[in-house]
Amino acid sequence: MSIKTSDLSFKQRMRENLSDSFKRQSIAAAQDLINQKRQECYDKLGDFEKWRDLAADIRSHVLDNLDYYLEQFVSNAERVGATVHFARDAAEANAIAREIFRKKKATKAVKSKSMVTEEIGLNEALEEIGVQILETDLGEYLLQVDNKDKPSHIVIPALHKDRKRIRGVLAAELGYDGDDVPENMTKFVRGILRQAFLSADIAVTGCNFAIAETGTIALMTNEGNGRFVTSIPKTHIVFMGMERIVPSFRELDIMFSMLARSGVGARTSVYMSLITGPKAPADVDGPEELHIIIVDNGRSAVLASEFRDVLRCIRCGACMLECPAYRHVSGHGYGVLYPGPLGAALVPLIAGYKEYKDITKICSLCGACNDVCPVKIPLYETIYQHRRIIVEREKLTNRLEDAAFSVYGNIIGHSRLYRAATRLAFLGNWAPRVSLLKEWCKSREMPVIQKERFRDWFARRRRGEA
Amino acid sequence: MKVSFFVTCIADNVLTNIGIKSIELLEELGCDVVFNPKQTCCGQPLANTGYHKKAKKSMRVLIDALLEDGCDYVVAPSGSCVLQVKEFPHFFRDEAGWADKATVLVDKTFEITDFIVNVLKVTDVGASLTGRAAYHPSCHMSRLLGVKEPPILLLQHVSGLQLVPFKGQDKCCGFGGTFAVKMADLSGAMVTEKVQNIAAAGVDYVIGADGACLMNIEGCIKREGYNIRVYHVVEVLMMR
Ligand code: SF4
Numbered sequence: 001m002s003i004k005t006s007d008l009s010f011k012q013r014m015r016e017n018l019s020d021s022f023k024r025q026s027i028a029a030a031q032d033l034i035n036q037k038r039q040e041c042y043d044k045l046g047d048f049e050k051w052r053d054l055a056a057d058i059r060s061h062v063l064d065n066l067d068y069y070l071e072q073f074v075s076n077a078e079r080v081g082a083t084v085h086f087a088r089d090a091a092e093a094n095a096i097a098r099e100i101f102r103k104k105k106a107t108k109a110v111k112s113k114s115m116v117t118e119e120i121g122l123n124e125a126l127e128e129i130g131v132q133i134l135e136t137d138l139g140e141y142l143l144q145v146d147n148k149d150k151p152s153h154i155v156i157p158a159l160h161k162d163r164k165r166i167r168g169v170l171a172a173e174l175g176y177d178g179d180d181v182p183e184n185m186t187k188f189v190r191g192i193l194r195q196a197f198l199s200a201d202i203a204v205t206g207c208n209f210a211i212a213e214t215g216t217i218a219l220m221t222n223e224g225n226g227r228f229v230t231s232i233p234k235t236h237i238v239f240m241g242m243e244r245i246v247p248s249f250r251e252l253d254i255m256f257s258m259l260a261r262s263g264v265g266a267r268t269s270v271y272m273s274l275i276t277g278p279k280a281p282a283d284v285d286g287p288e289e290l291h292i293i294i295v296d297n298g299r300s301a302v303l304a305s306e307f308r309d310v311l312r313c314i315r316c317g318a319c320m321l322e323c324p325a326y327r328h329v330s331g332h333g334y335g336v337l338y339p340g341p342l343g344a345a346l347v348p349l350i351a352g353y354k355e356y357k358d359i360t361k362i363c364s365l366c367g368a369c370n371d372v373c374p375v376k377i378p379l380y381e382t383i384y385q386h387r388r389i390i391v392e393r394e395k396l397t398n399r400l401e402d403a404a405f406s407v408y409g410n411i412i413g414h415s416r417l418y419r420a421a422t423r424l425a426f427l428g429n430w431a432p433r434v435s436l437l438k439e440w441c442k443s444r445e446m447p448v449i450q451k452e453r454f455r456d457w458f459a460r461r462r463r464g465e466a
Numbered sequence: 467m468k469v470s471f472f473v474t475c476i477a478d479n480v481l482t483n484i485g486i487k488s489i490e491l492l493e494e495l496g497c498d499v500v501f502n503p504k505q506t507c508c509g510q511p512l513a514n515t516g517y518h519k520k521a522k523k524s525m526r527v528l529i530d531a532l533l534e535d536g537c538d539y540v541v542a543p544s545g546s547c548v549l550q551v552k553e554f555p556h557f558f559r560d561e562a563g564w565a566d567k568a569t570v571l572v573d574k575t576f577e578i579t580d581f582i583v584n585v586l587k588v589t590d591v592g593a594s595l596t597g598r599a600a601y602h603p604s605c606h607m608s609r610l611l612g613v614k615e616p617p618i619l620l621l622q623h624v625s626g627l628q629l630v631p632f633k634g635q636d637k638c639c640g641f642g643g644t645f646a647v648k649m650a651d652l653s654g655a656m657v658t659e660k661v662q663n664i665a666a667a668g669v670d671y672v673i674g675a676d677g678a679c680l681m682n683i684e685g686c687i688k689r690e691g692y693n694i695r696v697y698h699v700v701e702v703l704m705m706r
Contacts, residue, residue, distance in 0.1 A: 014649070014651060014652060028659075324656055325649075325652060327656075328652055328656060328659075329652060361645075361649055362649070362652065363642075364605075364638050364640055364642030364645045364649075365514055365605075365606075365642055365643075365645070366605035366606075366609070367605055367606070367609040367610045368605070368637070371609060384514070387514070387515060387516035388513075388518050389516075390516055392519060405512055405515065405520055408511070408512065409509075409512055409517065409520030409523055409524065411506075412475070412506040412509060412512075412523070412524035413520075413524045413526075414506075414527070415504040415505075415527055418506040418507070419503070422478065425479055440647050442650050442651065442654050443650070443651075443653070443654025443655075443657060443685075443686055443689060444686045444689050445686075445688040445689050446685065447481070447681045447685060449480055450480060452482065453478050453479055453482060454473050454477055454479070454482040454485030455473070455501065455503055457482065457485070457486055458485075458489065458501045459503075461489075
């Protein structure tokens with residue numbers, strides 16, 4: 001995969017996803033359920049605002065001193081025996097990984113869910129050189145076997161599938177003949193994955209947090225696949241977005257607590273693996289070689305921009321679960337790897353306004369995302385600024401719209417013109433339902449423009465007539 | 467107390483009863499209300515779409531019009547438009563004179579329910595309306611401007627009125643300014659869900675404090691054929 005996940009046009013994506021009532025129901029039900037769990041979790045914890053202030057401070061502090069912490073992390077990771085690589089972009093990151101696979105003559109890899117590997121298109125890059133790479137996160141695995149269906153959420157990639165659809169995929173692709181009870185289907189998949197874990201040459205994982213003080217990689221999973229993946233293969237490659245750092249275990253504690261709660265509405269993830277260097281002589285298992293590939297891919301440019309705050313993101317997915325627009329178009333409507341408010345804020349920054357300007361439109365500026373983000377990213381403000389940049393700096397607008405807004409701006413920019421125009425505005429009540437009116441009228445009746453404006457009434461009243 | 471009334475373009479031209487009832491209410495509460503006819507629109511439709519420069523023209527007009535009469539307060543029946551006014555100083559960051567004027571305006575400007583409850587210190591205006599009502603908290607007003615309690619407090623004191631919670635109550639109605647026409651299908655899906663949830667609560671009325679959202683919700687209620695009346699808070703507060 002890469003940042004772009006769909007070849008359909010923006011309009012097509014909107015139409016297709018809005019007309020998929022099954023998908024909309026699945027997403028809405030999932031949103032309601034997980035949001036409620038998240039709420040309960042934070043209610044129990046108490047002081048959500050204080051916690052997220054703290055989490056935001058930690059992330060901001062790291063970003064403000066990222067060079068320092070990266071250096072500290074790298075030297076500590078190397079001290080404990082890891083090999084650290086830097087990749088400026090996707091191509092470099094993939095090339096480093098391919099080189100490791102070649103050296104090891106590796107052909108089979110198992111992967112535990114990682115967004116940054118999706119962002120750089122790692123699977124395809126490895127498949128090109130004949131490597132078989134298997135997703136081991138249940139959701140990602142289901143998508144992979146379902147003809148590489150695309151994820152609709154960053155934490156719960158198969159959010160758009162319910163158990164019936166999942167059963168269908170397992171039956172069609174893998175010959176499953178059981179019922180649609182989640183436990184039974186999971187058991188079936190587990191049997192397949194166990195084999196893969198045992199026969200893989202290389203493990204690939206992401207990194208939820210990297211601890212600068214100790215050179216440790218922290219991985220959170222709910223299925224234990226992260227632990228399995230990192231126990232058996234002799235080589236482990238970690239892909240890490242360059243901003244994933246926390247200073248020490250004290251901050252990890254807080255970030256971890258927030259990630260689990262905001263991500264799936266649980267007090268903790270089921271597993272947390274802490275990986276400090278490769279296997280030591282006395283260890284019974286673990287990889288002999290540990291490579292950490294630190295990926296920039298546009299992040300340092302964001303760091304240097306007015307939008308640094310966006311890099312605070314811990315990829316919890318809460319903003320999309322709260323988003324009323326995401327609710328109806330799902331992650332697929334965005335056509336990008338990072339959907340929802342996070343996507344609208346981040347993707348234009350790391351992948352360009354030109355290609356991704358449209359996703360900033362999938363937002364009614366309701367601000368719900370701001371209220372749930374555990375690291376207080378000003379998502380609303382960021383999307384709002386993107387729209388200005390798209391229009392005024394990048395000039396990525398169409399002329400008709402520019403002209404219409406100029407006319408409108410001039411009318412409301414001059415009192416007399418406004419008064420003259422609104423005096424006749426009621427004639428618009430008989431306007432043919434075309435263009436914007438037609439759009440409005442798809443789901444709503446038109447409001448009536450009044451012949452006597454408020455200001456006319458007020459003047460009449462002052463004259464003592466009303 | 468002298469109050470300059472900022473009617474907002476929707477209440478000036480479309481939902482004019484909101485403007486009318488606001489004036490009656492403010493006067494009943496003892497305010498000396500001025501309406502400066504030079505005012506136009508807060509420029510939000512332009513700014514939200516990205517056209518900040520074009521929007522600034524109307525902001526200047528509005529700043530001058532609302533400050534001209536030297537009133538103690540500026541009051542508007544829309545949290546969204548008040549939010550926009552509160553943002554004016556950011557737009558004029560680089561124009562010292564205008565930034566100063568904008569800041570003066572910001573300090574005086576209140577959303578009408580906020581004004582009644584927190585400035586006039588009134589929660590019971592003696593209104594009555596019998597029936598069950600769903601209150602829709604508009605996003606800009608409740609989340610971004612932070613005016614959550616005042617409209618509810620006022621409505622709780624309306625005799626005969628029962629406020630009924632409903633599913634997805636604090637979710638966006640899908641209006642979003644130009645969003646409603648530029649992304650009409652998505653906006654339509656959002657408002658349809660909102661209206662279905664309101665209807666499922668078995669209410670006689672929907673009450674809100676922002677004309678734009680009400681226009682959106684009412685348009686959909688009519689389309690779906692529900693028998694639910696839509697009111698702005700000020701309209702309810704003037705019922706006796
Ligand atoms: S932007 Fe905030 S809420 Fe959204 S995924 Fe990132 S951390 Fe979570």
